Amino acid sequence: MLKKQLVLIVDDSPTTLNILTSCIEKSHKVKVATSGVECLEMSEQLPQPDLILLDVTMPNMDGYEVCELLKSNPLTASIPIIFVTGLEAEEDEERGFLIGAVDYITKPFSQVIVRARVNTHLTIKLQQDKLNKMAFYDQLTGLYNRHHLMDTAVQKVTTAKNNASSLWVLMIDIDHFKMVNDNYGHAIGDQVLQKVANTLQLESSTMDLIARSGGEEFIILFDSCEGEEAVNKSVGLLDAIESLNPNDINITISIGMAKLEATDKGFDGLLKRADDALYEAKKNGRNRIEI
Numbered sequence: 001m002l003k004k005q006l007v008l009i010v011d012d013s014p015t016t017l018n019i020l021t022s023c024i025e026k027s028h029k030v031k032v033a034t035s036g037v038e039c040l041e042m043s044e045q046l047p048q049p050d051l052i053l054l055d056v057t058m059p060n061m062d063g064y065e066v067c068e069l070l071k072s073n074p075l076t077a078s079i080p081i082i083f084v085t086g087l088e089a090e091e092d093e094e095r096g097f098l099i100g101a102v103d104y105i106t107k108p109f110s111q112v113i114v115r116a117r118v119n120t121h122l123t124i125k126l127q128q129d130k131l132n133k134m135a136f137y138d139q140l141t142g143l144y145n146r147h148h149l150m151d152t153a154v155q156k157v158t159t160a161k162n163n164a165s166s167l168w169v170l171m172i173d174i175d176h177f178k179m180v181n182d183n184y185g186h187a188i189g190d191q192v193l194q195k196v197a198n199t200l201q202l203e204s205s206t207m208d209l210i211a212r213s214g215g216e217e218f219i220i221l222f223d224s225c226e227g228e229e230a231v232n233k234s235v236g237l238l239d240a241i242e243s244l245n246p247n248d249i250n251i252t253i254s255i256g257m258a259k260l261e262a263t264d265k266g267f268d269g270l271l272k273r274a275d276d277a278l279y280e281a282k283k284n285g286r287n288r289i290e291i
């Protein structure tokens with residue numbers, strides 16, 4: 001059975017909150033907030049709402065302002081918002097759409113129509129989530145894919161240059177992986193890839209960006225990490241994989257590391273240096289790190 005989607009209802013009137021809740025709580029999970037500030041807080045908390053029903057006229061912060069703040073925050077920007085409001089003027093409704101709402105319902109509303117519109121927007125949200133997952137994640141390992149990594153890496157280079165902070169790239173390649181497929185078959189090879197990916201993820205900190213960049217290759221970005229710390233973290237990865245023994249098979253990896261330099265214009269040169277270092281690690285005997 002599909003997990004129920006979560007709707008956050010925001011209104012300063014307890015009566016409206018009760019009516020809207022009773023409209024949709026049979027089919028969906030519901031949370032309520034009585035102010036804009038509360039809505040902003042709850043929208044960032046996990047599990048995040050799949051849809052927000054948002055009143056406009058509220059004390060302190062009105063719904064338009066809440067909507068604009070949600071849309072400008074990358075953590076909440078993709079949550080669809082339906083205004084439910086007493087403001088009936090055409091320009092009020094137009095404003096709602098201009099600042100990013102997906103729908104606009106005026107009070108007094110029909111409960112049947114609210115339910116229908118909520119259902120429609122939740123279905124679209126479900127499809128959107130699936131598409132995002134396919135676009136950003138690698139299906140076999142659940143790690144980010146190369147496409148997402150490249151996009152994020154460009155942003156991280158810009159941020160690191162602006163803040164004069166450090167950025168490291170690790171290119172990781174499983175050693176002699178072709179032998180795993182040749183000796184144990186492709187299905188076992190896939191399991192080994194999943195276990196290696198899982199271990200790399202567990203050993204990395206939540207701040208690190210980790211992706212499967214292709215076949216049996218991974219890329220990790222370390223943010224704001226000084227030289228010795230970056231090397232220690234890489235040694236941790238190397239050791240963790242060496243002692244993993246997935247499916248009772250000895251697996252090792254080689255790592256090429258490179259650091260963002262002041263002369264780097266973008267990500268390409270940095271990636272190339274990590275790739276060259278990986279080539280050296282392979283040439284020098286594998287199961288090792290080169291910088």
Ligand code: GH3
Nearest residue numbers: 173174175176177178179181186189190215216282
């Ligand atoms: P090296 O130490 O030089 O990296 O040797 P290698 O055997 O790991 O490198 P090579 O590039 O010769 O072979 C990589 C192998 O990875 C070949 C390919 O069949 C396998 N591979 C790539 N993607 C997948 C996958 O998704 N699943 C499985 N099971 N194998 C894969």
Ligand code: MG
Nearest residue numbers: 012055057058
């Ligand atoms: Mg109100």
Ligand code: MG
Nearest residue numbers: 173215216217
């Ligand atoms: Mg390879």
Ligand code: MG
Nearest residue numbers: 173174175176
């Ligand atoms: Mg390899």
